[in-house]
Amino acid sequence: VIVTPICAFHDNYIWLLKSEHSNACVVVDPGDASPVLTAFSAQNLQLSGILLTHHHADHVGGVEQLLQHFPVDVYGPKGTSPHLTHLVAEGDLIELPAIDASFHVLELPGHTLDHIAYYGEECLFCADTLFSLGCGRLFEGTAEQMVSSLNKIKQLPVDTALFPAHEYTEANSQFALCVEPDNKALLERQAEVREKRSENQPTLPVLLEMELKTNPFLRCDQIKVLQSAEQYVGHDLRSEVEVFAGIRGWKDEF
Numbered sequence: 590v591i592v593t594p595i596c597a598f599h600d601n602y603i604w605l606l607k608s609e610h611s612n613a614c615v616v617v618d619p620g621d622a623s624p625v626l627t628a629f630s631a632q633n634l635q636l637s638g639i640l641l642t643h644h645h646a647d648h649v650g651g652v653e654q655l656l657q658h659f660p661v662d663v664y665g666p667k668g669t670s671p672h673l674t675h676l677v678a679e680g681d682l683i684e685l686p687a688i689d690a691s692f693h694v695l696e697l698p699g700h701t702l703d704h705i706a707y708y709g710e711e712c713l714f715c716a717d718t719l720f721s722l723g724c725g726r727l728f729e730g731t732a733e734q735m736v737s738s739l740n741k742i743k744q745l746p747v748d749t750a751l752f753p754a755h756e757y758t759e760a761n762s763q764f765a766l767c768v769e770p771d772n773k774a775l776l777e778r779q780a781e782v783r784e785k786r787s788e789n790q791p792t793l794p795v796l797l798e799m800e801l802k803t804n805p806f807l808r809c810d811q812i813k814v815l816q817s818a819e820q821y822v823g824h825d826l827r828s829e830v831e832v833f834a835g836i837r838g839w840k841d842e843f
């Protein structure tokens with residue numbers, strides 16, 4: 590399967606998954622139909638399915654209009670869209686023969702309570718749970734839920750390609766460097782990200798291996814992240830969840 594981004598709104602990516610053998614495609618989180626339809630007519634593509642990760646409008650807003658052009662199956666967790674044909678939950682395996690791919694469903698509550706990710710073909714479509722060098726805001730879930738969701742991602746093979754739904758990497762790198770100013774891998778990643786953005790190129794996907802070295806929200810067990818979080822909140826922190834909550838709150842004010 591070939592994965593490419595379709596830009597939507599200000600900084601969203603709608604991920605387009607195309608068969609290597611035909612014009613069949615699946616899209617993840619089409620918040621807006623028009624850029625998808627434009628890409629489809631330009632490349633003569635045929636939609637064969639829609640995957641949804643959570644109920645936010647910038648992820649599901651284009652579903653109805655796409656269905657008017659392509660009456661296809663829609664997969665997602667309960668409540669994401671009135672047009673769901675397949676309710677999915679933890680452990681489900683979704684087979685998409687049209688694009689020759691299959692994906693496991695991971696439940697990742699935190700950003701919202703319904704948030705899921707699709708894992709397969711060495712890719713993780715993690716939407717607003719994990720960004721490069723950042724993570725989603727806690728709109729519905731608790732810090733504890735988010736830490737357990739991020740730990741689930743940390744268990745995946747390190748060569749998994751991560752496909753978040755937003756281009757936030759450059760801004761996130763500034764915050765990440767406040768948490769870990771001496772992290773060499775992070776300094777190198779920031780330089781690479783700045784170069785890509787200056788050429789208007791996406792910074793995604795990114796390998797899990799890179800995020801494990803550079804994303805402070807995946808590094809709450811590291812002493813430097815603990816120390817920076819304690820300095821910000823002004824008292825001792827006793828667990829990974831407390832460290833996570835400390836830097837999440839810091840980022841919200843950043």
Ligand SMILES: [Zn+2]
Nearest residue numbers: 643645700717
């Ligand atoms: Zn969201």
